Amino acid sequence: MNWYLAVLKNYAGFSGRARRKEYWMFTLFNVIIAVVLSAIGTAIDTQIPYFIYLVALIVPSLAVMVRRLHDTGRSGWWFFISFIPLVGGIILLVFLASEGKPETNEYGANPKLAPQAG
Template sequence: MNWYLDVLKNYAGFSGRARRKEYWMFVLFNFIIGIVLSVIGTAIDTQIPYYLYLLAVLVPSLAVLVRRLHDTGRSGWWFFIAFVPLVGFIILIVFLASEGKPETNQHGVNPKLAPQGI
């Protein structure tokens, strides 16, 4: 849960780097919360809570995605490869799942080596 909350605290932080674990734990929690809100919305016959949640986490989701791309040594603009038909989304998933660069790059130090908050 701390990985999820850390991303939300860094709401619009597009600079820096994000570890694989930080990104994928955030995606996992978003997925679980989305399912729960969708079920609740179905029960109360409206999907408004689900759409409000999606709107609320849009900027943090984009920010952590850009920081994840920075960790792999790529610019955040690589996000737009997802719009290439058929293969773009698959290429983006491969980028997001690949290991980050172990050395310091133009986006900062390796987050695995940086001290973690308690």
């Protein structure tokens, strides 16, 4: 849960690097919360809480994805590869799951060497 909160605290931070654990733990908690809100919405016959949550998390989700791409040595503009039908999403998933560059790159120092969030 600390990884999720760390991303929310840095909700609009598009600079720097995010390690794999930070990105995937945020994604895991994001999916869990979205599923719970969707189930609650189905039970009360409205999806308004679910859609409010999705809109509120657009910027933090994009920010952590850009920082994750930075960790792999790629620009955040690589996000747009996901718009290529069939293969774009797969390529982006591979980039996001790849090991980060161990050395300091143009986006900052290796986040694994920095103090941990959780």
